[in-house]
Amino acid sequence: MAQSGDVLSFADDDFSWVDPALETAPTMPVTVPARVRPRRQNRTLKSDLERLRAWLAARALASPYRNRVLLAGSFLLALLVLALVLVRPLVGGDSTAPQRSTTKEKKLTEVPAVKPPPKPRALEPGDRSPAVADLQTALGALGFYSAGIDGDYGDSTSAAVLAFQSAHGLAADGVAGPATMEALAEAVSAGTRTDATTAQQGLETASGAGRIPSATLTRAKKLLDDSVSRLGTMPPGRIAAVGPVFHDVAAQAADYDGPRALALFSMLKANVDFRATHASSARKDIRDGDGIVYRSFENHGYQFHPIAAFAHLNSLARRGKREAVARLAPALVERGVHSRGALVWEYYFPFGGPSRWSSGFAQAIAAQALARSGKLLGDDDLLAQAHAAFEGIGHGLYLEPGGGLWIREYGFSDMAVLNADLQSLVSLSEYVRISGDSQAKTTLARLDSTARSLLPQFDTGCWSLYALGGSPASLHYHTYHVDLLHQLAAETGDPFWKQTEDRWRGYLSSGGPTAC
Numbered sequence: 001m002a003q004s005g006d007v008l009s010f011a012d013d014d015f016s017w018v019d020p021a022l023e024t025a026p027t028m029p030v031t032v033p034a035r036v037r038p039r040r041q042n043r044t045l046k047s048d049l050e051r052l053r054a055w056l057a058a059r060a061l062a063s064p065y066r067n068r069v070l071l072a073g074s075f076l077l078a079l080l081v082l083a084l085v086l087v088r089p090l091v092g093g094d095s096t097a098p099q100r101s102t103t104k105e106k107k108l109t110e111v112p113a114v115k116p117p118p119k120p121r122a123l124e125p126g127d128r129s130p131a132v133a134d135l136q137t138a139l140g141a142l143g144f145y146s147a148g149i150d151g152d153y154g155d156s157t158s159a160a161v162l163a164f165q166s167a168h169g170l171a172a173d174g175v176a177g178p179a180t181m182e183a184l185a186e187a188v189s190a191g192t193r194t195d196a197t198t199a200q201q202g203l204e205t206a207s208g209a210g211r212i213p214s215a216t217l218t219r220a221k222k223l224l225d226d227s228v229s230r231l232g233t234m235p236p237g238r239i240a241a242v243g244p245v246f247h248d249v250a251a252q253a254a255d256y257d258g259p260r261a262l263a264l265f266s267m268l269k270a271n272v273d274f275r276a277t278h279a280s281s282a283r284k285d286i287r288d289g290d291g292i293v294y295r296s297f298e299n300h301g302y303q304f305h306p307i308a309a310f311a312h313l314n315s316l317a318r319r320g321k322r323e324a325v326a327r328l329a330p331a332l333v334e335r336g337v338h339s340r341g342a343l344v345w346e347y348y349f350p351f352g353g354p355s356r357w358s359s360g361f362a363q364a365i366a367a368q369a370l371a372r373s374g375k376l377l378g379d380d381d382l383l384a385q386a387h388a389a390f391e392g393i394g395h396g397l398y399l400e401p402g403g404g405l406w407i408r409e410y411g412f413s414d415m416a417v418l419n420a421d422l423q424s425l426v427s428l429s430e431y432v433r434i435s436g437d438s439q440a441k442t443t444l445a446r447l448d449s450t451a452r453s454l455l456p457q458f459d460t461g462c463w464s465l466y467a468l469g470g471s472p473a474s475l476h477y478h479t480y481h482v483d484l485l486h487q488l489a490a491e492t493g494d495p496f497w498k499q500t501e502d503r504w505r506g507y508l509s510s511g512g513p514t515a516c
Contacts, residue, residue: 122175122176122177122178123135123153123175123176123181124153124174124175124176125153125154125155125157125158125174125175126153127153128151128152128153129151130151130279131235132151132152132153132157133149133150133151133237133279134235134236134237134238134279135153135157135161135176135181135184135236135237136149136150136151136157136160136237137149137236137237137238137240137241138184138185138187138188138235138236138237138239138240139157139160139161139164139184140240141188141237141240141243142164142184142187142188142240144160144161144163144164144167145157145160158174159174161174161175161176161180162174164180164183164184164187165180168183168187170183181235181236184236185235185236185239187236188236188237188239188240188243189231189236189239189243191243191246191247192228192231192239192242192243192246193228194250195243195246195247195249195250196224196227196228196246196250198250198253199224199246199249199250199253199265200221200224201253202250202252202253202254202256203217203220203221203224203253203256203261205253205254205256206256206257206261211256211257211258212256212257212258212261213258216258216261216262217261219262219265220256220261220262220264220265223265223266223268223269224265224268226269226272227242227246227265227268227269227271227272230272230273230276231272233276234272234275234276237279238275238276238279241275241281241301242268242271242272242275242301244299244300244301245267245268245271245300245301245302245303246268248264248300248301248303248348248349248355249264249265249267249268249348251348251355252264252348252355252356255356257337258334259334259335259336259337259338260337260346260348262334262335263304263335263346263348264304264348266288266290266292266304266335267294267302267303267304267348269288270286270287270288270292270294270302271294271301271302273288274286274302281296281301281302283296284296285302285305285308286302287312290327290328290331291309291312291313291316291324291327291328291331292304292309292328292331292332292335293305293308293309293311293312295308297349297351300349303347303348303349304335304347304348305347306332306345306346306347306359306362306365306366307359307361307362307365309328309332310332310345310362310365310366310368310369310370311365311369312328313325313328313329313332313369313370313372313373314365314368314369314372316328317369317372317373317375317376318372320376322376322377325373325376325377326377329369329370329373329377329382332345332366332369332370333370333382333385336366336385336388336389336392339392339395340395341388341391342388342389342391342392342394342395343366343385343388343389343391343392344358344363344392344395345358345362345363345366345389345392346358347359351410352410352412352413353410353411353412353413354412357410357411357412358392358395358397358411359397359408359409359410359411359420360393360397360398360407360408360409360411360420360424361407361408361409361417361420361423361424363389363390363392363393363397364390364393364407364423364424364427364428364431365423365424365427366386366389366392367386367387367389367390367427367428367431367440368386368427368428368430368431369386370382370383370385370386370389371383371386371430371431371434371435372430372434374386374434375434383434383435386431386434386435387435387437387440390428390431390437390439390440390443393407393443396408396411397411399414399416401416401450401454401468402450402453402454404446404449404450404453404454405443405446405447405449405450406421406447406450406451406454407420407421407424407447408420415467415468415470416454416467416468417466417467418458418464418465418466418467418468418473418477418481419466419477419480419481419484421447421451422451422481422484422485422488423484424447425444425447425448425451425484425488426484426487426488426491428440428443428444428447429444429488429491429492430491432444448492452496454468455500457469458481459500459503459504460472460513460516461516462507462510462511462512462513462515462516463478463507463512463513463516464477464478464481464504464507472513473513475512478504478507478508479508481504482501482504482505482508485497485498485500485501485504486501489501
């Protein structure tokens with residue numbers, strides 16, 4: 001799998017292309033209520049004496065020497081009264097009497113008035129800051145600004161602000177003051193509100209048709225409501241950045257069901273939470289609280305990415321991270337769409353194809369990761385879900401080049417991509433070894449046979465091809481091919497894979513594809 005400007009690939013069975021800087025998407029800050037200390041009650045001589053009398057009376061009732069106890073108690077009370085009378089002048093009198101605070105004490109107990117935070121100053125020509133970059137992002141989303149986002153309030157930014165002000169009946173002075181920023185936020189959020197309404201109606205329709213369980217409906221609505229509410233706290237550029245995600249979620253409204261709603265609205269919330277606290281989208285991947293991975297794609301925000309998510313699960317299971325696996329594996333299973341006994345994980349944005357698509361590559365990795373997880377946790381249900389993931393490949397995700405069998409990387413494309421098929425061979429080999437799935441074992445034998453027969457067609461004599469009949473692979477992908485061949489040689493012990501690995505590894509020192 002590849003994307004413009006960023007290569008998606010695997011380097012070993014931990015799928016090391018997953019961003020090592022991956023961090024949990026920020027959550028809303030938790031407000032801890034101030035600790036309320038119990039009020040210290042004022043004590044008086046009268047109350048102390050009453051408490052002492054009550055205590056003595058109780059002791060007397062419980063004692064066979066009742067009269068002696070009462071007599072001794074009366075004597076003690078008399079001594080106490082005398083002592084308090086003598087001591088009172090030394091300690092400043094009765095504790096119930098009003099005390100005069102000193103000036104110093106008064107200053108310590110006064111609570112200063114809370115000053116409202118200062119309003120951000122207007123942005124104007126000559127400024128250079130992240131706030132200017134946010135302004136440029138918002139203006140660009142509305143079509144008023146097309147230069148680079150550089151945070152520099154130069155002539156092009158000033159012209160864009162003037163054009164926006166003129167179009168919205170504002171004083172056209174080229175300065176982004178409070179009124180301009182408010183109008184800008186309103187403008188960039190208009191389409192988002194429309195998409196949110198479409199999504200809400202889609203949930204209601206799905207509920208009425210019985211496609212979504214009530215518990216999932218409640219979760220999805222809350223995720224949507226929280227996401228919309230949080231937009232009000234965000235500057236206009238960040239609202240513009242999450243707008244495409246709202247649009248992608250709304251585009252699936254006619255087909256919402258339980259798994260899709262959970263995947264889509266969790267993705268939406270992860271994007272809003274991240275954007276609310278991060279001005280930049282430089283991070284490639286983010287995760288939510290369950291560990292679900294979302295990957296950044298231009299003009300689509302952070303998208304639910306099954307391959308990246310199952311790669312992360314694979315890594316956690318290999319490292320024995322039981323708690324994280326026990327959280328992530330069920331969350332991924334919840335997001336799998338049920339289809340005739342299979343589970344299929346979907347992508348929800350167009351990637352040269354339809355707005356919703358699936359991948360045989362992702363299914364193979366899902367089978368491996370869920371099998372690993374089931375083995376680690378001793379969970380037979382996860383092993384059953386691993387089989388359902390394998391079954392999902394049969395739902396249109398095989399190619400049959402020359403009558404053989406090949407894993408389809410993109411469900412909408414007939415391109416035979418080498419790294420997808422070799423990685424799927426590695427993943428399904430481990431799935432079969434863990435599960436003992438006889439059906440998968442038969443399929444794996446066919447996949448293995450096809451890969452062997454077609455592999456020479458990917459060999460140019462000095463380099464490898466990315467896809468059958470296509471262009472030479474990039475250095476990254478050729479190196480990845482060599483690593484996959486190494487894994488297959490280790491997995492199978494077959495000299496065919498080892499010989500191919502050695503030959504292709506030699507190409508790395510031969511000058512590359514241009515040396516042919």
